[in-house]
Amino acid sequence: MKQKIKFVNKDKTQFYSTLxxxxxxxxxxxxxxxxxxxxxxxxxxxxxxxxxxxxxxIWTQGFGLLGVWLCSCVMGLGLAGIGMSVMHDANHDAYSxxxxxxxxxxxxxxxxxxxxxxxxxQHNILHHTYTNIHEHDxxxxxxxxxxxxxxxxxxxxxxxxVVYVFFFYAIxxxxxxxxxxxxxxxxxxxxxxxxxxxxxxxVTLMGLILWKAIYFTFIFVLPMMFLHLTFLQxxxxxxTLHTIAGLILSIVFQxxxxxxxxxxxxxxxxxxxxxxxxxxxxxxTADFSRNSxxxxxxxxxxxxxxxxxxxxxxxHVHYPKIAPIVEATAKEFxxxxxxxxxxxxxxxxxxxxxxxxxxxxxxFNAIANSxx
Numbered sequence: 001m002k003q004k005i006k007f008v009n010k011d012k013t014q015f016y017s018t019l020x021x022x023x024x025x026x027x028x029x030x031x032x033x034x035x036x037x038x039x040x041x042x043x044x045x046x047x048x049x050x051x052x053x054x055x056x057x058i059w060t061q062g063f064g065l066l067g068v069w070l071c072s073c074v075m076g077l078g079l080a081g082i083g084m085s086v087m088h089d090a091n092h093d094a095y096s097x098x099x100x101x102x103x104x105x106x107x108x109x110x111x112x113x114x115x116x117x118x119x120x121x122q123h124n125i126l127h128h129t130y131t132n133i134h135e136h137d138x139x140x141x142x143x144x145x146x147x148x149x150x151x152x153x154x155x156x157x158x159x160x161x162v163v164y165v166f167f168f169y170a171i172x173x174x175x176x177x178x179x180x181x182x183x184x185x186x187x188x189x190x191x192x193x194x195x196x197x198x199x200x201x202x203v204t205l206m207g208l209i210l211w212k213a214i215y216f217t218f219i220f221v222l223p224m225m226f227l228h229l230t231f232l233q234x235x236x237x238x239x240t241l242h243t244i245a246g247l248i249l250s251i252v253f254q255x256x257x258x259x260x261x262x263x264x265x266x267x268x269x270x271x272x273x274x275x276x277x278x279x280x281x282x283x284x285t286a287d288f289s290r291n292s293x294x295x296x297x298x299x300x301x302x303x304x305x306x307x308x309x310x311x312x313x314x315x316h317v318h319y320p321k322i323a324p325i326v327e328a329t330a331k332e333f334x335x336x337x338x339x340x341x342x343x344x345x346x347x348x349x350x351x352x353x354x355x356x357x358x359x360x361x362x363x364f365n366a367i368a369n370s371x372x
Contacts, residue, residue, distance in 0.1 A: 005130055005267055009276040016278035016310075019329045023311060023322050034314045035096050036089070043297070043317075044105065047085050050078030051112065058223065058237075065233050072237035076244025079173065082108050083249055085300030085316070091120050092312045113177035113215045115208055118184040121193050128312060132257055132264045132284035133273070140258065144168065147357045148254075149264050154360045161358040162351060169250035174242040177215070181208060251347070256305035259286050259349040261338045279335055281309040286338035288346035290323060295343060306337065 027034050054071035061067065089095040090105035106116050122138055130136035134151035142152040146161055146168055185208060188194045189201060196204065219238060223229050263283040267273050273280060285306045289295045295303055301316025302308065307323050308316065330337045340346035356362035 003267060003271040005133060005136055006270075006272050007277040007280060008272045008274050010274050011276075013276050013279065013333065015329070015333045015335065016276060018333075019278070019310070019326060022325050022329060023314075026322060026325060027318075032318075033097070034318065035094060036315045037317060040089075040095070040315055040317045044086050044108075047078060047081035048108065050081050051075050052078070054078070059227060062227075065236065068229065068233050068237045069240055072240040073244060075237075076241035077248070079112050079241060079245040080248040080252075081298060081300075082112055083114075083245070084252065084302055085298070087114075087116075087119075088300055088302075089315050091116060092124060094313045094315045110211050111215075113212070113219070115181040115184075115211070117194070117204070118181050118188065121188055122184065124312070125193070128309060131281060131309065132262060133267065134264065139253065140264070148258050148354075150357065150362055151264060151266060152357075158358040158360075162355040165354055166247070170243045170246045172250045173246035174239070177212075177242065181212070251350075252299050252302055254350050255288050255340070255343070255346040256286055256302060257284060258353055259338070259340065259346060260353050261336070261349070262286055278310060282306060282330060282335050282337065285309045286340060286346070287323070288340040289343045290320070290339070291341070292343070296320065303343075 054074040057063070058068055058071050063071065086095075087106050087109040090102045091109070093099070093102050095102050095105050109116055109119060127137050127139050132140055132149070134149045135141060140148040140152075142148070145155060145157050146165055147154065147158045185205060189196070194201075194204075220234055223234050224231060262285065265273055265275065265280065265284070275283070287304055287306050289303045292303075296319075301319040304316070304319035304323055307314075307319040307326055310326065311322070314322070327337045327339075340349055353362065
C-alpha cells in the first residue's frame with residue numbers, strides 16, 4: 001500500500017489565502033467570469049477544425065499517399081491542440097460554470113481516442129495533488145528505460161536517454177490511444193482510485209471498448225472501405241498524426257515540470273511534505289515563453305503552468321492577466337517563481353536535467369537540500 005501524502009504548512013504561511021483573495025478580486029473588479037469567453041469558444045472551433053477539416057479533405061479530395069500524409073500532419077497538430085486547449089479546461093471544470101457543458105466539451109478527448117475518466121484520475125488527482133513526488137505523480141515516474149526523477153531507479157542504459165527519450169515522447173499519444181487506457185482501467189481499479197461496484201466496472205469497461213472501437217472505425221476502417229486507400233496509406237497517416245501529437249504533448253508537459261529549477265520533494269517517514277501545498281506547486285512547476293502570443297494560444301496557456309496548478313478551475317485564457325499577480329505575491333512572500341523566458345531556454349533546461357539524470361550525476365539529496 002502506498003504511503004499517504006499530507007502537506008504540512010509548518011511555517012503557517014498565508015501565501016495561498018492572500019494570493020487567492022487577490023486573484024478573486026481581479027475577476028470581481030473587472031466583472032468577468034473565471035470561465036471561458038468568446039475567444040475561448042472561437043479557439044475551440046479552431047482546434048477542432050485543425051483535426052476534422054483535414055480528415056474531411058481526405059474523404060473529399062481523393063488524395064494519394066502524400067496528400068494523406070500532409071493532412072495527417074495537420075491532424076497531429078489538431079490532436080495536440082484539442083488536448084491542450086479544449087478538453088484540458090473542460091476536464092478541469094474550467095471551461096464553463098455549467099457541468100453539462102464541461103462534460104460535453106470534455107468528450108472532444110473521446111473523439112480523438114482518449115478516455116476522460118482515466119485522464120482525470122491521472123492528471124487532476126495524482127499529478128495536480130502530488131506534483132513531482134515520485135510514485136505518486138505518475139507523470140514523472142520511471143517509464144520503461146526513462147528516468148524523470150532523481151528518486152527513480154537508475155539503470156546504466158539511461159545514460160543514453162538524452163537521445164532515445166524522443167522515441168518514447170513520439171509514441172506517447174499512440175500508446176495512450178491503443179493500450180494505456182486499458183492498462184489504467186485495471187490499475188486504477190486495483191489501487192482503489194475508482195471505487196465502483198462490479199456492475200459499474202463492467203459497464204465502464206464496455207464503454208471504453210465501444211468508444212475505442214468507434215474511434216478506430218472512424219480513423220482506420222472507414223477510409224479503407226470507402227476511399228480505396230491502402231492499409232499502408234492509412235497506417236502512415238495514423239502513425240504520423242500520433243507521432244506529431246505525442247512529441248508536442250510530451251515536450252510541453254516536460255518543460256513545465258522536469259527542468260533544472262524544479263524540485264522533486266520526498267515525504268518523510270510519516271508521509272508528510274513539510275510545505276504548504278501552494279508553495280509546493282510553486283517549487284515544482286515552471287512557466288515559459290509568456291511573451292509569445294502564438295505559443296500561449298496553441299498550448300492552451302500551459303506555458304503558464306504555475307498559474308494553472310494554483311488555479312486549475314480558471315480557464316486558461318485568463319492566465320496572462322493573473323500571472324503578474326502570482327509573481328508579485330510570490331516575491332512578497334520570498335517564494336521563487338520559476339520562469340524560462342523562451343521555449344528554447346526551457347527546452348535546454350529540460351535536456352540538461354534529462355542528461356544529468358541519465359548519467360546519475362544529480363542526486364536526489366542535492367535537489368531535496370536545495371529546497372531550503
